[in-house]
Amino acid sequence: MTTYSVLIPFVPRRPEQVLPYAALVQWTHAHRLWQGQSLLVDPYQGFAHAAGVGFRVPTGIGVSLMPLHHPYTAALQARSLSLTTGQPVLAGFGPGAPTFQRDLLGAPYASPLTAAREYLGTVRGLLTGRPVATEGSYYHCHAALPPSPGARVEVGLGVLRPGMARLAGELADTAITWLAPATYLRDTVVPALREGAERAGRKAAPTLTAVVPVALAVPDRDPAEFALAGSGAHLQGAHYRDMLRRAGINTTGSDPAADAKALVAGGAFVSGELPSLVEQLAEFAAAGADEVVLNLTGVFAACGPQVAMEQLKKILAALL
Template identity: 60%
Template sequence: MDYSILIPFLQRRPEQVLPYAALVEWTKARRLWQGQSLLMEPFQTFSAVAGAGFRVPTGLGVTLMPLRHPFEAAHQVKTLAMATGESVVAGFGPGAKTFQQSLRGAPYRSQLTAVREYLTIVRGLLGGEVVDVKGEYFSCHAQMGPAMAPPVHLGLGVLRPGMARLAGEVADVAVTWLTPAAYLDGVVRPALREGADAAGRPVPKVTAMVPVALERPDRDVSEFVLASNSGHMQAPHYIDMLGRAGIDFSRLDPRSAGRLMADAGAFVFGSLDQIVERFKEYKEAGVDEIVINLTGVCNLYGAKAAMEDLKKILAAVGADRRDSGA
C-alpha cells in the first residue's frame, strides 16, 4: 500500500506547496494530492511547482465537473502530465447538488448519467480517439492532437454503492473521503467489483483520503474532526454514506459527533503506533493508497504543526513498510 500527501490548506501562492512536493520527492510518499480549490486552481498550482523544480506525481481528488467542459478537463490533465513529466491521477466528481445548482441553474437529474458521460468523453480524448458523444448533459465531437505524455489515470470520487459500481465500469481509481476501512471493505469494494465485472475490465484501485491527527495531551479529537470535516458532516451525500457505515450523529451535539466519527474509524487519531495500526485496517480492506490528510491539524495549529506531524507519520509508516517487507 502506498502513502501519499494531501496539501492541508488552500494555498494563495504556489511556493507554499513546495515543502510538500519536496516530501514526495525525498521520502517514500507516492504522490502529492489536492482537492478542488476555488482560490488557486490545482492544475496551475502543480504546474508552477514543477516549474520550481519539483516534478512529482500528482493527484486531483476531486476536481468538480460543473467547472469545466470535459474537453477542457482532458486538456488540463494532459497539460499537467506534460508539465510535470510524471503520472497524474485525475479524479472527477459532480460535486454537491447545491454547487451544481449555482453553476448550471439546476442539478443533474441523474448524477450517474452525468458522470458516465463526462468520464467517457475525457477517456476518449486522452486516448486519442475521435470522440462523438451527444449526451443528456455533456456532448463532444472532437479529437485531441497527439502528444507524448506520462500516463493519466482517471479517478472518480466515490462514496456510495451506485457511484462505486459506475467507477468499476469507467474509472481507473476510486477516490474516497471520510470512508471507514470496514465500509470500504464491505460496501465500496464489492460494488467496484460488480461494476468492473459487468464491463469486463479490471477492478479500479482504491485511494482513500484519510483525515489524521497525532494525539497529544492538549488535543481533543472532536476538535480535529470538526476543524477538518464539519462541512462534509452537514452535506446530505456524506450524511447518507456515513449512515450506511453505521455512523449516525443526527441526535448528537457537535463534540460528541466528532468523537463518534473517530471511534467509528472515519477519522484516525492516536499515537504513532495506533495510527500505523489503523492504517493497516485500510490495507486489509484492499486500499491501494492512503492519502494522509492533516487539514484539521493545519486549521487548528497552523501549517508548521501539520508539517511536523506529517513528517513523523511518514517516518512511522515508512518504518512499518520496511519491517513488513512491503
C-alpha cells in the same frame, strides 16, 4: 502493496505554498502529492508552478468538480499537467453537491450517475487521442485531443455510495473515497467496484485511493477537535452523512461536536499515538485500499502549519 501519499492540508492562496509539500513527496518515499478542489489557486496551476521550481512529482486531483469544466477542458488540463511535470497525473472528478450543481448549471443533475458516466467516458476517450462523439443528456463533445507522448494520465471518480462505486468499477482507473472508514471500504466500496468491473467485462476492478483524515495525539487536545476542524464542512453535506450512515456512523449535521466524536469513534477519523495510528492505517490497506492519502487538514486548522508538517513527517517515516 499499499502506497502512502500526501494531501496539501489547506487551500493555497499562493502557488509557493505548494512547494514544501511537493518537496516532501520528492525527498521521501511518499507516492503522490494530492490537492482537492480549490477556488483559490487551482491545483493544476499550483502543481505546474512546483514543477517549474524543480519539484516534479506525481500528482493527484481529488476531486475536481464536474460543473466547473467541460470534459474537453478537463482532459486538456490533466494532459497538460503530465506534459509539464513529466510525471503521472491522477485526475479525479465528481459531480459535487446538488446545490453547487444548481448554482453553476441552473439545475442539479437529475441523475448524477448519468452525468458522471458521460463525463468520465468523454475524458477517458479524449486522453486516448481518439475522436470522441458524446451526445448525452448533460454533455456534448465531438472532438479529439492531438496525440502526444507523455506521462500516464489516469482518470479517477469520487466515490461515496455503492452506485457511484459500481460506475467507477465500469469506467474509472481509480476510485477515490473521502472520509470513508476502512470497514465501509471492505464491506461496501470494494464489492461494488468489483461488481461494476464484472458488469463491464473488465479483467480487474479499478484501484482504490482512500483519503483518510488523521492526527497524532496531542496532549490536552481531544481528537474530535481535529475531526471537526478538518471535516466539519463535509458533515453538513447530506451525501456525506448518508455515506457515513451506511458505514454505521450516525451524524445529524445539527450537532457538530457530537458528529465529530462519532467520526472518531467510527474510524472515519484516525487518531492516536504513532504505533496505534500506523495500525489503524493498515486497516485501510487490509480493506482494499491501494493508496492511502494522509489528510492532516484538521491538525493544520487547529494547530497551524508547523505542527501539521511535523506530524506528517513522523507518520510518513513510520509508514515508509
